[in-house]
Structure formats: C-alpha cells, structure tokens
Amino acid sequence: MDLFANLALGFxxxxxxxxxLYAFIGCLLGTLIGVLPGVGPLATIAMLLPATYALPPVSALIMLAGIFYGAQYGGSTTSILVNLPGEASSVVTVIDGFQMARKGQGGRALAASAIGSFFAGCAGTLVLAAFAAPLTQLAFKFGPAENFALMVLGLISAVVLASGSVIKAIAMTVLGLLLGLIGTDVNTGMTRFTMNKPELIDGIGFIVVAMGIYGYGEIINTLSQHRSERRVANTKISGLMPTRQELRRMFPAIFRGTALGSILGILPGSGAVMASFAAYTIEKKLPLTDGEVPLGQGNIRGVASPEAANNAAAQTSFIPLLTLGLPANAVMAMMVGAMMIHNIQPGPTVITSNPALFWGLIASMWIGNMMLVVLNLPLIGIWVKLLSVPYRWLFPSIVLFCAIGVYSTNNLTFDIWLVGIFGVLGYVFIKLDIESGPLLLGFILGPMMEENFRRALNLSRGNWSIFFTQPLSAGLLLAAFLVLVMLMMPAIKKKRAETFVED
Amino acid sequence: MHAKRIVSGFAKSTAFLTLAIGLSAISSMAHAQSAWPTKPVTFVVGYPPGGQTDFAGRVVVANMQKELGQPIVIDNRGGGGGNIGSDIVMQAAPDGYKLLVGNGVITINPHTYRSTPMVDPLKFTPIGTLLTSGLVLVVPATSPVKDYKQFVQYIKDKAKTPEGVNYGSSGAGSLTHVTMELLRERMGKPEMNHVPYKGTAAVAVDLIAGRVDALFDATSVISPFIKSGQMRALMVTSAQRVPALPDVPTAAEAGVKDFEIISFIGLYGPPKLPADVVKKANSAMNVALKDATVRKNIIDRGDEPGGGSAEDLGKLTQTHFKLWGGIVKANDIRVD
Amino acid sequence: MIKNQRDFYSGALFVLVGGGFAVWSYLGYRIGTGLRMGPGYFPFALGILLAILGAIIAIKAQMDGSTGGTRIGAVAWRPLLLIIAANLLFGVAIGGLPSIGLPPMGLMVGIFVVTFVASLAGDEFQFVEVFLVSGVLAALSYLAFIVVLRLQIPVWPFFIAE
Incomplete structure (x- = not known):
C-alpha cells in the first residue's frame, strides 16, 4: 500500500x-490564543512567522499548523463556557454548549468537543492523505453559480437553527445579509452604507458583531435577572466526562459531522462555517431518543457534531492549499507565505517534489490533534473551575476581554464604538425573543453570496438561466427548495411548535 | 505625538517653570532629533497581517533595528483599502517614530475613490523602496493562445462573438484591474468585460477552469500555476525577465512598448520628515536589504528586493500616480 | 391592544430596518436591472424582503390568540447603560477623544475604568473587591497582551509613556 508507505515516511x-516539541508549543499557544476572544490565529502566525525563518521548514509548518488547530479548539472553549464565539465556525457550538454549561455540564460539553475534534481530526487527516490528489478537481467545479447555489442551501438550512418562529429566523437571516453588505461592493468596488467612514470600507468585522450580540447582550440580560434566577455560575458541576449514554448518542453525531466537514472543507471560502452549520441542522432534524433534551437546550449532539465538522473541515481545507496553492482562508494564505519563505512552492508539484514535507505535514496534523486532546482533557477541569468564580467578578472580565479583543483585531477605536451598538442590539434581540444564530450566518455568507450571484450574471451577460443549466448548481438549488418545502410543511411546523412550548 | 504638543503647551503656559528646566528640555529635544532614534520606531502597515505589504515590513525589521539600535514594532491598521494606516502616518508628527510601509496602491486610490477622501501619496516623505514585483499576463492552459500576438488577435475576434471576452482581476480598482485597462487601451480598445474578484485565489480557480479569459497578477502568486502547467504566461511587466519565470518575455520583448508596470512597496514618512532622519532610515533599510537571508526571503516569495535612494521611491510614486490618473480618467474607473 | 408584544415589536423593527436599507439603496446607489445589476440591486431587494417579512410578523402578532409570556417586560436600563458605557469608556481610554483634545490614557487606566463601571451594573458592588479584581485583570492583561502577544496597545497614560 502506497498510502501506508507514505504515511510511514511522514511519521x-x-x-x-x-x-x-514544536507541535506542542504550537498547540499550547494556539489554545491560549483561541481562548482570548478576538486575538485570532492570524495575528499570532504573522507575529511568529519571522521567528520560524531559522527553523527547518517542516518544524516551522508543524508549529504554525499547531497554532491553527489550537486556536480553533480554544475558540470552542469560550463559546461553551461564556457564550463568546471567537470565530464564525463556533457560532453554533454556542447554542447547545452554553446551555450545557448553564446546567453545570460544561465539562461534558468540553469533553464532547475535544473527543469530536480529535476523531474528526484523525479522519480528516486520512481523507487528506488518501484523496488529496483526486479531490483537488472538485474545487474547479465550483464556479460563481455553484458557489451561490451552495450558499442558498446553507442559508435556508440555517433557519432550522432557530427553535422559535420560522419567519423570524428568515427575517434575521435577511438582516444578517444586509449587515454583511456594508462596505465595499466587490463587483463594482463601490462602497455602500459606509457614511463615508473609511473604517467601514472593509465592512464590519465578525468579531464586532459576535462580541456585541453574544457577549454584551447575554451579560446585560443576565444582570437584569434577579440573583436567584441566574443560572450562569451553577456551582453544582455534574461530572467532567460524558456519561455512557451520552457517549452512545454522541458518536454517531461525530461521524455525521466528520463526513460533512471533510467534504465541505475542500471548498474555498465558506467551507468550515457551512460545515458546522450544516452538521447542526442535521442533528436538529434527527428524531430524539427517549429522555434526550431537544437541541437548543443543551444536547451533547449539538456540541459534538458541529465541532467534529469544523475540525474535519480544518483538515481538508489543506487540500486546496497543498495541491493547488489555493488558500481557503486568511490563515491558509499565511501558511502559503510560510511555505514560500522556506522555498516550497505549494501547488500540484509539492507531493512529488517534496514528499518528506508533504507527508510530514500530514502526519504532524495527526500528532497536533492528539496533542490537543492530551493538552485539553486535563485543562477541562481548570476551565470549568473558572465558572465557579463569582459572576460579579466574571462579567467585568468578559466585558474587558471583549473590548480588548475587538480593539486588537485592527487597532481601531471605531470598532469599540460599533461593538457598543451591537451590544444594545443583542439585548433587544433577547428581549424580543429573536435568536441570533441565523443573523450571524447571513452576515458571514451575505457578501459572498451577492458577490457570486452577480459574478455569475456578469459572466453570463445577465442570463439568469446559468443557475439552472449547470447541473451542480441546479442540483444544489433543488435541494435548497426541498428543504424550504420541508420547513413549510405543517407536520414539521407542529413539531417545531412543540419544541418551542417545552422551553 | 499628540501628547507632546499638550505637554509643551502646558509648559509654555506655566510661569513656575524655571528657565533652566525649559532650556534643558529644549536641548534634550534638539538632541533627540539628531540622534534619531532614541525610542522604539513604529512601522504602520495599512493591511492585516499576512499579505505582501505586511511581509515587506516584517522581512526587514530584524536587520533594521540592529542597524538603528532601537526596536521596530509593526502596527497593523487594516481597513479602508489601506487608507486608514496611510492616514495615521499622514497625520503623525514628522519626528520619524511613525513610518508607513506603503503599498503602491496608494497611487491608485485617490483616483478611483471619489467620495471617500484618500491620502495624497505625493505628500509623504519617501524613504526608500522595500520590494517590487512585476505582473504577469496569463491565460488558461486550455486556451489556444500561445503568445502576445495571438492574444491580441484572439481577444479582438472573441470580443465580436456573443460570448464576449471576460477578464478577471483581484479587485475593482486594484493594480491588476487598471493594468489590464491600460493594455486594453494599447490593443485598440476591444470590448472586454471586467469581472472583479476578491483576491487572487478565487480568480485563479475561475481562470484555470476557463470561466475568465485573461488575468494580470503579481508574479509571486501566479508562478506556481504557470510552473504546474495550469496557466500559460504571455509576458511580464517588469523591465527584466523574472528569475522564477525565465522563459516568459518582458512586455518590450513581446512587442508592447512603454509597458513597465510594477507593484512596489515603499517606506514612507509623514510630510516634512527631516532629511537626516530620511538619510539614516534609508541607509539602515539598504543595509537590511543587502543581507543575504533577507534577500533570499524576498526572492523565494517571488518578489524582488528594493533598495536605492529616497529619490528613487519618490520618482516611482510620482510616475505611477500620474500614469493611473490618466488611465482611470480615460476609462472612467471609479470605486465609489 | 397589541396581543403579542414581542412579535409585534420584532416585526416593527424589521420593517424599519428593511425599509431603511431599501430607501437608502434606492436613493444612494444605482439599482440597475435584472440584466445589469447596480450596487443597489441586492440590498434594495433584501430591504424590501425584510420589510415584508416584518409586516407579516407584526400582523400575525395582532391575530395571535395566546398572550402568556409574550410581553416584553421591563427594560434593564442599569446594566444596559453601564455595560455599554464601560465598553465605550475603554475605547476612550485607549484612543482618547481627539475631537475634544482628550489624550489616550492607555490600557492600564482603561482596565480599571471598565472593571469599575461594569461592576456597577451588578447588584453587589464593593469598592475594595472591585479594586482587587481590576488589579488582577491589569496584571494578567499586561502579561498576556503586552508581554507575550505584543499587541500594539498604548499601555500607560500619555504623560508617563512619552
């Protein structure tokens, strides 16, 4: 078997x-950075890049990849414990993760996230090793029309995220799309809704919206409740590890998430985010077993599956990078920079011209994932203890870290004024009983969706049939239509209502 | 900087300060100026970490701070098409402690942005060129076009078909966009539809898949695709052939006269930066750019190390500013 | 009489924001046609869609029979104002307010301001305790953000930093 010979070389x-050692340092650093909202892997890798010039290329890339995974993992920690999604792909982790933490099951949620991530990481690495070459062609199949169709499907599925009214969820998605359009219109280069403020030319940052709506909104709402009603710092922490029953429910969910993430991760742009949202949607649609709490109220599947999806996508997003030199996101773009500095041209030739590096990197991804579990399972106890800190100490700290995180992404005080607005908005949404998940997804996908929609029409000279004559795009749009019909069907409506009443 | 003004204003209005203290303060300030730098220097980068501009700053920092004897910190102020960072340095006091790592895009922005005020690049004090990079004209490997001559004919023919010609760019109003508009002018203005993308990765996919017909982009990002046989290069816009693509002719060799366009990143100071600071910063930069590892890092990335005098950068800035002003006006390219 | 307050006001909010975006797109940007879209096309269409959705939500709220648990309830002004104020004051501390000539006071001052103002939003404010929390946060932030991560944030007030 070639694959095993290659993997052996890699290991x-x-x-x-x-x-x-470098894998360990990378993972540790990444975890710590991920826990701090706003201070993303991007800034850290940029900072450490010059320091890696002196290292051999494999070690340098191993460390950088470790930071990337670590940060992703650390981001889920804050999502679960304090309702702060540090990056787009952890927005769904917040939903059930934070509910679990409020019930004193924060440790179990963290463990589910760690186990899910580890399994997905291993599987993703195998997918990467086995299919890197054949899968690269998939990226070329996705032109503007196909990308647009995929995003429509994603957005419609997002409506399932909310447990309340369907129509409110659709409205929130549209509101998110609109907010995402603030900034430069890619198709003409014109700035829209910026009120001539240069700070808005590149749009509103994800961190600003997420910290305002989730972070500040939640704190204000919690403080408005009477001390006895607060369920944040539940002192009764029930177990750090999932129970046997939870494990049984969790594993199929992890499998599903991993499969979805592995596929969607290959697509440039929105892969990891779409993967975690889609994984959650599927879990939500599956029937509940006896005695299981519905998703949205602290179901362990709602943490395990999206976390697995997002980590699997993180692995497979290396495929377009390594085999085509196409970075799927900004962190990946940085990795290209790192490779070029070490005189490695990523692209179709990297597997043959530099097998030691290619397979070494793949093996190191697996090691990085293992390192994360080893590092994080013992840390769970410490993180959970953080929650037993009195809330009156905790919430000013969260406000502070949000503010620092928001400021430090671009060193702009303007972003701090903006996050204030979104904080008020977050509280308004809670008061009006509107869920924010669909807004965030719309916000992330909005600009990409418009960009691809208009680009497709630009290429077809305004001919709308382009969306239906391409088989891939037509298929995705059909799937989106079917999901919509399913949502509108009375039976499901009734079931959603039941879920809502139970709350 | 702001703070200093307030402090000195305070000093002036306070009668209690003795002449002696005042004198010593003045002399220490005078001393500080000639001995620049006496405290850490900030390099403002108008883009988030990771891009070419950020790289240009970071790659010379270690050697420059050794040369200057003070730490240099990189301050990423992303946003506003790079203008937020430019504006910070434009407003900074001319004391040499806030310098700009400026992308050549600053010579395009004032022409394309019409309602958002953009910084005038000619007001900066040029210090020196950090790196340059030529552009390369590519077509999909599946295209029948083999050289520039065939390209012109192909474009002219295809422009008349109902399908038309699509060319990609890494952004509306970017260097890759205005360069193609300049070439279109040289080809006798055939009908060409501009399809802007966000960055190189997305447009590269569509070019390889044949959804767009042609593209200009930096040699550093495009050369891997050329080497792997997915794209075909027709010419480079630098004065000399690019080491990474030795077989690709320059524009002049391919038959396009006066088509020398480079993407450049320079070190700039605020307006009225004293000459001694410029001189010292320029010589430190040149020392850093002569270092073998620094050069290797730049060349490996596909760019070319800069260097040269402050006047060289000033000239580069001026000629590009004038060139793009004309192109943008003639083709009515606007960004807002 | 509004039957379902929460839904009614949600709907009203969507109508307002959607309508706002639609009007702004219409007046400010070229809409174009389905064949050649201008920058205003997409936001205009979405704005209208949001306004319609909002109107449906609001009308349905009027017809809704159930009234239990759908009242908005009192607004928690104290935490709302104080948390947002803490955030804004942090911005003022880091960046100053150039419009009135207020210089930046730096991260350390900012941390104390945020902690004190935010803590006032809670219902158990104790000066000494908050002071200690601020101190711990200041030390941790200095270590994490300045020493380890080397973020470019002004640390000390202008009169010390210069």
Missing amino acids: DVAFSLTNL
Whole structure:
C-alpha cells in the first residue's frame, strides 16, 4: 500500500523530538490564543512567522499548523463556557454548549468537543492523505453559480437553527445579509452604507458583531435577572466526562459531522462555517431518543457534531492549499507565505517534489490533534473551575476581554464604538425573543453570496438561466427548495411548535 | 505625538517653570532629533497581517533595528483599502517614530475613490523602496493562445462573438484591474468585460477552469500555476525577465512598448520628515536589504528586493500616480 | 391592544430596518436591472424582503390568540447603560477623544475604568473587591497582551509613556 508507505515516511519525519516539541508549543499557544476572544490565529502566525525563518521548514509548518488547530479548539472553549464565539465556525457550538454549561455540564460539553475534534481530526487527516490528489478537481467545479447555489442551501438550512418562529429566523437571516453588505461592493468596488467612514470600507468585522450580540447582550440580560434566577455560575458541576449514554448518542453525531466537514472543507471560502452549520441542522432534524433534551437546550449532539465538522473541515481545507496553492482562508494564505519563505512552492508539484514535507505535514496534523486532546482533557477541569468564580467578578472580565479583543483585531477605536451598538442590539434581540444564530450566518455568507450571484450574471451577460443549466448548481438549488418545502410543511411546523412550548 | 504638543503647551503656559528646566528640555529635544532614534520606531502597515505589504515590513525589521539600535514594532491598521494606516502616518508628527510601509496602491486610490477622501501619496516623505514585483499576463492552459500576438488577435475576434471576452482581476480598482485597462487601451480598445474578484485565489480557480479569459497578477502568486502547467504566461511587466519565470518575455520583448508596470512597496514618512532622519532610515533599510537571508526571503516569495535612494521611491510614486490618473480618467474607473 | 408584544415589536423593527436599507439603496446607489445589476440591486431587494417579512410578523402578532409570556417586560436600563458605557469608556481610554483634545490614557487606566463601571451594573458592588479584581485583570492583561502577544496597545497614560 502506497498510502501506508507514505504515511510511514511522514511519521518518520514528524516523530522527531524537536518536531514533537514544536507541535506542542504550537498547540499550547494556539489554545491560549483561541481562548482570548478576538486575538485570532492570524495575528499570532504573522507575529511568529519571522521567528520560524531559522527553523527547518517542516518544524516551522508543524508549529504554525499547531497554532491553527489550537486556536480553533480554544475558540470552542469560550463559546461553551461564556457564550463568546471567537470565530464564525463556533457560532453554533454556542447554542447547545452554553446551555450545557448553564446546567453545570460544561465539562461534558468540553469533553464532547475535544473527543469530536480529535476523531474528526484523525479522519480528516486520512481523507487528506488518501484523496488529496483526486479531490483537488472538485474545487474547479465550483464556479460563481455553484458557489451561490451552495450558499442558498446553507442559508435556508440555517433557519432550522432557530427553535422559535420560522419567519423570524428568515427575517434575521435577511438582516444578517444586509449587515454583511456594508462596505465595499466587490463587483463594482463601490462602497455602500459606509457614511463615508473609511473604517467601514472593509465592512464590519465578525468579531464586532459576535462580541456585541453574544457577549454584551447575554451579560446585560443576565444582570437584569434577579440573583436567584441566574443560572450562569451553577456551582453544582455534574461530572467532567460524558456519561455512557451520552457517549452512545454522541458518536454517531461525530461521524455525521466528520463526513460533512471533510467534504465541505475542500471548498474555498465558506467551507468550515457551512460545515458546522450544516452538521447542526442535521442533528436538529434527527428524531430524539427517549429522555434526550431537544437541541437548543443543551444536547451533547449539538456540541459534538458541529465541532467534529469544523475540525474535519480544518483538515481538508489543506487540500486546496497543498495541491493547488489555493488558500481557503486568511490563515491558509499565511501558511502559503510560510511555505514560500522556506522555498516550497505549494501547488500540484509539492507531493512529488517534496514528499518528506508533504507527508510530514500530514502526519504532524495527526500528532497536533492528539496533542490537543492530551493538552485539553486535563485543562477541562481548570476551565470549568473558572465558572465557579463569582459572576460579579466574571462579567467585568468578559466585558474587558471583549473590548480588548475587538480593539486588537485592527487597532481601531471605531470598532469599540460599533461593538457598543451591537451590544444594545443583542439585548433587544433577547428581549424580543429573536435568536441570533441565523443573523450571524447571513452576515458571514451575505457578501459572498451577492458577490457570486452577480459574478455569475456578469459572466453570463445577465442570463439568469446559468443557475439552472449547470447541473451542480441546479442540483444544489433543488435541494435548497426541498428543504424550504420541508420547513413549510405543517407536520414539521407542529413539531417545531412543540419544541418551542417545552422551553 | 499628540501628547507632546499638550505637554509643551502646558509648559509654555506655566510661569513656575524655571528657565533652566525649559532650556534643558529644549536641548534634550534638539538632541533627540539628531540622534534619531532614541525610542522604539513604529512601522504602520495599512493591511492585516499576512499579505505582501505586511511581509515587506516584517522581512526587514530584524536587520533594521540592529542597524538603528532601537526596536521596530509593526502596527497593523487594516481597513479602508489601506487608507486608514496611510492616514495615521499622514497625520503623525514628522519626528520619524511613525513610518508607513506603503503599498503602491496608494497611487491608485485617490483616483478611483471619489467620495471617500484618500491620502495624497505625493505628500509623504519617501524613504526608500522595500520590494517590487512585476505582473504577469496569463491565460488558461486550455486556451489556444500561445503568445502576445495571438492574444491580441484572439481577444479582438472573441470580443465580436456573443460570448464576449471576460477578464478577471483581484479587485475593482486594484493594480491588476487598471493594468489590464491600460493594455486594453494599447490593443485598440476591444470590448472586454471586467469581472472583479476578491483576491487572487478565487480568480485563479475561475481562470484555470476557463470561466475568465485573461488575468494580470503579481508574479509571486501566479508562478506556481504557470510552473504546474495550469496557466500559460504571455509576458511580464517588469523591465527584466523574472528569475522564477525565465522563459516568459518582458512586455518590450513581446512587442508592447512603454509597458513597465510594477507593484512596489515603499517606506514612507509623514510630510516634512527631516532629511537626516530620511538619510539614516534609508541607509539602515539598504543595509537590511543587502543581507543575504533577507534577500533570499524576498526572492523565494517571488518578489524582488528594493533598495536605492529616497529619490528613487519618490520618482516611482510620482510616475505611477500620474500614469493611473490618466488611465482611470480615460476609462472612467471609479470605486465609489 | 397589541396581543403579542414581542412579535409585534420584532416585526416593527424589521420593517424599519428593511425599509431603511431599501430607501437608502434606492436613493444612494444605482439599482440597475435584472440584466445589469447596480450596487443597489441586492440590498434594495433584501430591504424590501425584510420589510415584508416584518409586516407579516407584526400582523400575525395582532391575530395571535395566546398572550402568556409574550410581553416584553421591563427594560434593564442599569446594566444596559453601564455595560455599554464601560465598553465605550475603554475605547476612550485607549484612543482618547481627539475631537475634544482628550489624550489616550492607555490600557492600564482603561482596565480599571471598565472593571469599575461594569461592576456597577451588578447588584453587589464593593469598592475594595472591585479594586482587587481590576488589579488582577491589569496584571494578567499586561502579561498576556503586552508581554507575550505584543499587541500594539498604548499601555500607560500619555504623560508617563512619552
């Protein structure tokens, strides 16, 4: 078997003591950075890049990849414990993760996230190793029309996220789309809704919206409740590890999430975000077993599956990078920079011209994932203890870290004024009983959706049939239509209502 | 900087300060100026970490701070098409402690943005060129076009078909966009439809898949696709051939006269930066750019190390500013 | 008489924001046609859609029979104002207010301001305790953001930093 010979070569490279050390440093740093909202892997990798010039290329990339995973994992920690999604792909983790934390099951949620991530990481690495070459062609099949169709499907599925009224969820998605359009219109380069403020030319940052709506909104709402009603700092922490029954429910969910994430991760742009949203949607649609709490109220499947999806996508997003030199996101773009500095041209030739590096990196991804579990399972106890800190100490700290995180992404005080507005908005949404998940997804996908929609029409000279004559795009739009019909069907409506009443 | 003004204003209005203290303050300030730098220097980058501009700043920092004897910190002020960072340095005091790592896009922005005020690049004090990079004209590997001559004919023919010609760019109003408009002018203005993308990765996919017909982009990002045989290069816009693509002719060799366009990143100071600071910063920058590892890092990335005098950067800025002003006006390219 | 207050006001909010975006797009940007879209096309269409959705939500709220648990209830002005104020004051501390000539006071001052103002939003404010929390946060932030991550944030007030 070629695959195993190749993997053996990879492990040979990655399993040196120094490389293990770099993997460890990377994961540790990444986890710590991920826990701080706003201070993303991007800034950290940029900062450490010059320091890696002196390292051998494999070690440098191993460390950078470790930061990337670590940050992703650390981001879920804050999502679960304090309702702060540090990046787009953890928005759904917040929904059930934070509910679990409020019930004193924060430890279990963190463990589910760690186990799910680890499994998905392993599977994603295998997918990467086995299918990197054939899968690269998939990226070329996705032109503007196909990208648009995929996003329509994603947005319609997002409506399922909300447990309340369908129409409110659709409205929130549209509101998110509109907010996402603030800034530069890619198709003409014109600035829209910026009120001539240069700070708005590149649009509103995700961190600003997420910290305002989730972070500040939640704090204000919690403080408005009487002390006895607050369920944030539940002192009764029931177990750090999932129960046997929870494990049984969790594993199929992890499988589903992993499969989805592995596929969607290959697509440039929105892969990881779409993966976690889609994974959650599927879990929500599946019937509940006896005694299981519905999703949205602290179901462990709602944490395990999206976390698995997002980590699997993180692995497979290396495929377009390594085989085509096409970065799927800004962090990946940074990795290209790192490779070029070490005189490696990513692209179709990297597998043959530099097998030690390619397979070494793949093996190190697996090691990085293992490192994360080893590092994080013991940390769970410490993180959960953080919650037993009195709330009157905790909430000013969260306000502070949100503010620092928002400021430090671009060093702009303007972003701090903006996050204030979104804080008020977040509280308004809670008061009006509107869920924010669909807004965030709309916000992320909005600009990309418009961009691809108009680009497709630009390429077809205004001919709308382009969306239906391409088989892939037509298929995705049909799927979106079917989901919409399903949503509108009375039976499901009734079931949603039941879920709502139970709350 | 702001703070200093307030402090000195305070000093002036306070009668209690003795002449001696005042004198010593003045002398220490005078001393500080000639001995620049006496405290850490900030390099403002108008883009988030990770891009070419950020790289240009970071790659010379280690050697420059060794040369200057003070730490240099990179301050990423992304947003506003790079203008937020430019504006910070434009407003900064001319004391040499806030310098701009400026992308050549500053010579395009004032022409394309009409309602959002953009910084005038000619007001900066040029210090020196950090790196340059040529552009390369590519078509999909599946295209029948083999050289520039065939390209012109192909475009002219296809422009007349109902399908038409689509060319990609990495953004409306970007260097890759205005360069193609300039070439279109040289080809006798055939009908060409502009399809803007956000960055190179997305447009590269559509070019390889044949959804767009042609593209100009930086050699550093495009050369891997050329080497792998997914794109075909027709010419580079730098004065000399690019080491990474030795077989690709320059524009002049391909038969396009006066088509020397480079993407450049320079170190700039605020207006009225004293000459001694410029001189010292320029020589430190040149020392850093002569270092073998720094050069290697720049060349490996596909760019070319800059260097040269402050006047060189000033000239580069001026000629590009004038060139783009004409192109933008002639083709009515506008961004807002 | 509004039957379902929460839904009614949600609907009204959507109508307002959607309508606003639609009007702004219409007046400010070229809409174009389905064949050649201008920058205003997409936001205009979405704005109208949002306004329609909002109107449906609001009308349905009027017809809704159930009234239990659908009242908005009192607005928690104190936490709302104080948390947002804490955030804004942090911005003022870091960036100053150039419009009135207020210089930046730096991260350390900012941390104390945020902690004190935010803590006032709670119902158990104790000066000494908040002071200690601020101190711990200041030390941790200095270590994490300035020493380790080297973020470019002004740390000390202008009169010390210069």
